[in-house]
Amino acid sequence: MSAPLLIDDLSALKRENKEFQKALTKAVTNLKDLSHYSEYIHRPLEEAKDSPSLPHRHPIPVRDREDDQPLTMQMKAAQAMHEEYEALIADLSNEVRHLRIELSRREASAAKDATTIANLSTQLSASTSEIQARSSALSECMDRIQDLETTVASQTRAILTKETERKQLDADAADMRRQLRAADTSAQELTMLQASLDRERTTRKKAEKRVVDLDAKVKVLHGQCAVLEQMHAAVDAQHRKDMQLVVEQLDEAKSMLGRVQVDMSDRIARRDTRISRLKVALDEAKMAAAEDAARCHRLEKELSDLRTELALADEARRVQAQRHALLGKEAEAAYVWEKFVTQQAAS
Numbered sequence: 001m002s003a004p005l006l007i008d009d010l011s012a013l014k015r016e017n018k019e020f021q022k023a024l025t026k027a028v029t030n031l032k033d034l035s036h037y038s039e040y041i042h043r044p045l046e047e048a049k050d051s052p053s054l055p056h057r058h059p060i061p062v063r064d065r066e067d068d069q070p071l072t073m074q075m076k077a078a079q080a081m082h083e084e085y086e087a088l089i090a091d092l093s094n095e096v097r098h099l100r101i102e103l104s105r106r107e108a109s110a111a112k113d114a115t116t117i118a119n120l121s122t123q124l125s126a127s128t129s130e131i132q133a134r135s136s137a138l139s140e141c142m143d144r145i146q147d148l149e150t151t152v153a154s155q156t157r158a159i160l161t162k163e164t165e166r167k168q169l170d171a172d173a174a175d176m177r178r179q180l181r182a183a184d185t186s187a188q189e190l191t192m193l194q195a196s197l198d199r200e201r202t203t204r205k206k207a208e209k210r211v212v213d214l215d216a217k218v219k220v221l222h223g224q225c226a227v228l229e230q231m232h233a234a235v236d237a238q239h240r241k242d243m244q245l246v247v248e249q250l251d252e253a254k255s256m257l258g259r260v261q262v263d264m265s266d267r268i269a270r271r272d273t274r275i276s277r278l279k280v281a282l283d284e285a286k287m288a289a290a291e292d293a294a295r296c297h298r299l300e301k302e303l304s305d306l307r308t309e310l311a312l313a314d315e316a317r318r319v320q321a322q323r324h325a326l327l328g329k330e331a332e333a334a335y336v337w338e339k340f341v342t343q344q345a346a347s
Contacts, residue, residue, distance in 0.1 A: 016106065023099055117281060124274055131271055138260055145253050152246050159239060166235050173228045176221050183218045190214065 190211045 127271055134264055141260055148249055148253050162235055169228055176225050180221050186214045
């Protein structure tokens with residue numbers, strides 16, 4: 001497919017065609033002038049050669065043969081000039097033929113350029129549809145990005161909440177550890193109490209009961225610490241997994257947005273260039289359409305006037321026919337009607 005032409009290129013091509021037509025007309029005029037001039041040059045020589053009234057047509061004696069040399073030289077010069085003019089006429093004829101061929105080629109090129117403009121109009125419509133589709137896709141991508149940002153914000157809030165819970169669990173674990181250390185201290189105290197059990201029989205039962213309670217509390221605290229450590233590990237693993245998923249989604253959304261923005265920028269730039277090229281042609285087409293509409297309006301008005309005149313003439317004919325019928329002149333009414341029909345057909 002050839003490169004698209006601008007309106008200025010078409011105007012320049014039309015100007016070149018007009019210049020070729022002017023050159024062709026000028027060449028034909030020069031050719032006619034040369035042919036007339038050649039006839040004007042040779043006519044006196046032929047008349048001088050054929051006319052019996054001229055003085056040199058009388059018999060010339062042999063002794064005056066030298067006087068004929070100027071006439072012979074003049075005829076030779078005229079013959080040479082005639083040959084030169086014929087060669088010039090042949091060159092001009094060839095040039096005229098070449099100019100006509102070039103003019104035909106340029107007219108064909110102008111028709112081809114008009115077809116190219118029509119194809120460009122079709123391409124402009126297709127490009128506009130494609131740009132609208134791309135704009136819809138870009139809007140969907142922006143909506144998806146907004147949804148992803150909303151999801152990220154909600155997940156971030158959830159992560160912050162989980163981190164707060166984890167900190168609370170860490171504080172609870174610290175409290176449990178302090179209680180465990182206190183339990184260990186109590187166990188040491190229990191050992192000391194067991195050593196002094198023989199000396200303090202009165203407090204033996206109370207000490208044994210306290211040891212049993214402390215052992216139960218130690219077991220419960222150990223179990224709670226194990227559960228808290230498991231929960232802390234699960235929360236850390238889930239937090240790392242959520243953060244990795246969020247980062248991957250953000251990277252994918254950013255790369256998709258960058259590709260879509262670059263593609264849409266290129267297509268919008270090409271669309272603007274094509275639109276600027278075709279605006280002038282569109283304005284000219286609108287002006288031509290307005291002129292055609294005005295012409296059609298004038299023709300419709302003239303047609304309406306003619307129909308009105310025809311209706312008036314038909315009404316007059318019917319009135320005249322009725323008058324003749326009342327007077328008993330059917331033949332005259334038929335004659336008038338036939339004449340009216342003949343005039344209408346002629347008009």
